[in-house]
Amino acid sequence: MDFTLSEEQTMIAEAFRGQLTRDVTLDVIRTQAALGQAGKSPTDQGLWQQLTEMGLPGLLIDDTYGGAGLGMLEAVVVGQELGRAAAPVPFAATCVMAPLAITASAEVEQHKTWLTQIAAGEMRVGVALGADMLQVDSGRISGHARFVFDAGGATHFLLETGGVFYLVEAHASGVYLTLERPFDPLQSLGHLALDTVPATPLSGVSVDRVTEAGRIALAAQTIGACEFLLDASVEYAADRVQFGRPIGSFQAIKHMCAEMAAQLYPAISLVWYAGYVFDKDAARSPLNSLLAKALADEAGRFISRTAIEVHGGMGYTDLQGLHYWYKRAAFNRNLLGNPEELRQDIAAMQGI
Amino acid sequence: MRWQKLLVEHGYACRTVPAEYGGFGAEEDILKTAIISEEFFAADLPQGLNSQGISMLVPTILEHGTEAQKSAWIEKTILGEVFWCQGYSEPDAGSDLTSLKTAAVEDGDDFVINGQKIWTSSAHIAQMMFCLVRTEADAPRHAGISYMIFPVDLPGIEIRPLQTMTGHPSFNEVFLTDVRVPKTALVGDRGQGWVVANSTLKHERGMLGAAHGLAWRLSRLRDLIARQKAAGSLAMPIEVLRDRYAGLQARVEGLRLHEMRLVSMAAENQPAGTGALVCKLLGCELNHQLDILAMDLRGPESAAYNPDAELASDEIWHQLSMYDLGLIIGGGTAQIQKNIIAKRGLGMPREARRN
Incomplete structure (x- = not known):
């Protein structure tokens, strides 16, 4: 088995990196972040259109439905680039969890138009797992769901309650969406109130699998953000002069950067492997996705705060803008289980 | 010694040493070397001598030595006749x-x-x-x-x-x-001499080096936890224990896969870059963390010390923890490793030098 990326995977990563480097400038980030902070959808529509043409929402969707038919490792590689760019587009829910859930449902043939529309970038799905304040009665859903990912600009919501997924239309009557003010202003989180809204159940979809996929997608973005932060720190330390020398020549700064690198590399390999295992070895995926997110989140916390420290006062400003990456790592950390919770699960799963 | 001879004869140890100097004479193949190493570890078999003579002197002599030095020392060294x-x-x-x-x-x-x-x-x-x-x-x-x-x-x-x-x-x-x-x-x-000594470094591709020792400690630790759980004698609250164990497991697994990636990269002739330089720093630190978790887990038992503990005994963790602390310092301290990662890996500027 090969533990590096294939040529195709590297090409996908480079294509996304190229596009994102051109399109996601700090100005774009600031503009979209202002929307997110104001409780609006932070998605950059033009960018979403571009990335849709490159196949972003259809990555995991079968090619008969207009997708690219790729695997989770490819999704990881793309998620990594989105994290590196702090891209203001939805990913974990719309591009990973929703397509996987619909594809896994017993009624996939019935719902193939959904997959086609997701792949075309027209249907965007907010997802909430473990929404235990919902009740379903005669095909209608009522109650509340908090922390709905990718809720801003969503055309549909995929809600899991009691182990069953339901799809509802965002524009149906009785749907009341309030966007939370997210810590990462480039992502969106919604609070849904539902009053007897028609809901289509998806049968036979494993909540665990969708959760694993979501964790891997979040971890991929976090390690991408870490890569950016380490590169930025090394570059800044070479340029910034104090005491007549570049600050990167001081061991205090060198050691911070070395520690960042030492945390980053294993996290990247573990997240890649979790993506690979998700498709190739489903029995090991529950453990590997937990390990990967737990490690990526810890790397994310350490690297994001250390990168800001290396940049000194400038790291603290919006001029340098590092806080967007810091916030992405922190946002991802506490969704779908923070490392403390995940580690309890890791140990319990192995009888410890 | 007979085991070492068998290993060398069959190409399971020192496989790239030329046959004229007593080796197996195989082409350098990082994947085969890694597979052999994995299989020996999986079968719990000793992989032969791992002496400084074999890992450092032999490659150095092969590259820089005279014919007389090669024929005098290589075979004796790889067979363990000379230390x-x-x-x-x-x-x-x-x-x-x-x-x-x-x-x-x-x-x-x-x-x-x-x-x-x-x-x-x-x-x-x-x-x-x-x-x-x-x-x-x-x-x-x-x-x-x-x-x-x-x-x-x-x-x-x-x-x-x-x-x-x-x-x-x-x-x-x-x-x-x-x-x-x-x-x-x-x-x-x-x-x-500086060039000669440093040329050994490029032969140092024991990239699975850290993973095996870590996996061994992790499985010992898990076994210790299982026995203590069964006996109801865990010395720390279960949540704390779980957190430390699972946190270390994630870091160990990350390093293992990172080393696998380095092997794959070497097999494809991709430059390893910064990635190769972090292994010593992480491996030594994680070994030590696993040792001290095992000591903590034994609670007051760890206040007692048996300097002659057998490797298979639970009393061995004190010695492992001290030995591993030594390895954090030896062979380039953790701080020197960080300098190397920063300078050689990340390309950061040189520090001020006295002249």
């Missing part, structure tokens, strides 16, 4: 190795060596030493160093064991007083 010790560090030249002072002065067909080496592990069981000495007193730092090999029982060599925190004399001090060695002891050219 080597490394004479690099000195009391005043540790991390700053190029400031070493042990002097070799030319005298007819010989050099006469005076000085002191330290941290010379296995000098008390070795027959031979590979040693860095200063042959050009006036040349700056790197330039005046030469690489020499000679027996450790020459007149003028005194070996004193160094008492360490483990209670075991795992290191020695070596005093060299008017030690006369022939010029044929030089490996590579005079004054080129």
Whole structure:
């Protein structure tokens, strides 16, 4: 088995990196972040259109439905680039969890138009797992769901309650969406109130699998953000002069950067492997996705705060803008289980 | 010794050493080497000797040695008939190795060596030493160093064991007083010792090095936890224990997969870059973290100490923790490793140098 990326995977990563480097400038980030902070959808529509043409929402969707038919490792590689760019587009829910859930449902043939529309970038799905304040009665859903990912600009919501997924239309009557003010202003989180809204159940979809996929997608973005932060720190330390020398020549700064690198590399390999295992070895995926997110989140916390420290006062400003990456790592950390919770699960799963 | 001979004969150890010098003569193939290493580990079989002679001296002689040196030493070394010790560090030249002072002065067909080496592990069981000495007193730092090999029982060599925190004399001090060695002891050219010594580094592709020791500790630890759980004798609250165990497991698994990736990269001739430089730092630290978790888990039992504990016993963790602390320092301290990661890996600017 090969533990590096294939040529195709590297090409996908480079294509996304190229596009994102051109399109996601700090100005774009600031503009979209202002929307997110104001409780609006932070998605950059033009960018979403571009990335849709490159196949972003259809990555995991079968090619008969207009997708690219790729695997989770490819999704990881793309998620990594989105994290590196702090891209203001939805990913974990719309591009990973929703397509996987619909594809896994017993009624996939019935719902193939959904997959086609997701792949075309027209249907965007907010997802909430473990929404235990919902009740379903005669095909209608009522109650509340908090922390709905990718809720801003969503055309549909995929809600899991009691182990069953339901799809509802965002524009149906009785749907009341309030966007939370997210810590990462480039992502969106919604609070849904539902009053007897028609809901289509998806049968036979494993909540665990969708959760694993979501964790891997979040971890991929976090390690991408870490890569950016380490590169930025090394570059800044070479340029910034104090005491007549570049600050990167001081061991205090060198050691911070070395520690960042030492945390980053294993996290990247573990997240890649979790993506690979998700498709190739489903029995090991529950453990590997937990390990990967737990490690990526810890790397994310350490690297994001250390990168800001290396940049000194400038790291603290919006001029340098590092806080967007810091916030992405922190946002991802506490969704779908923070490392403390995940580690309890890791140990319990192995009888410890 | 018979096991080592079998391993060498069948190409499971020292496989790339040419057959004319007693090796298996295989092409360098990083994947095959990795697979062999994995299988031996999985089968819980000893993978043969892992001495400084085999890992450092043999590749160095193969690259820089004379024909006479190759035929005299390689076969005996890989079969474990001759043991080597490394004479690099000195009391005043540790991390700053190029400031070493042990002097070799030319005298007819010989050099006469005076000085002191330290941290010379296995000098008390070795027959031979590979040693860095200063042959050009006036040349700056790197330039005046030469690489020499000679027996450790020459007149003028005194070996004193160094008492360490483990209670075991795992290191020695070596005093060299008017030690006369022939010029044929030089490996590579005079004054080129730094280059010769460093050429070994590029052979150091034991990239699965960290993973096996970590996996071994992790499985021992899990076994200890299982036994304590069954006996109801866990010394720490289960949530805390779970958190520490699972956190270490994630870091160990990350490093294992990272090392696998390095093997794949090497097999595809991709440059390893910064990634290869983080393994020593992480591996040593994680080993030590696993050791101290096991000690903590034993609670008051760990307040008692058995310096002669067997490897298979739960009492071994004290010694492992001290041994692993030694490895965090030895072979380039964690701080030196970070300098290397930053400078050689990340390309950060040099620090200020005294002149």
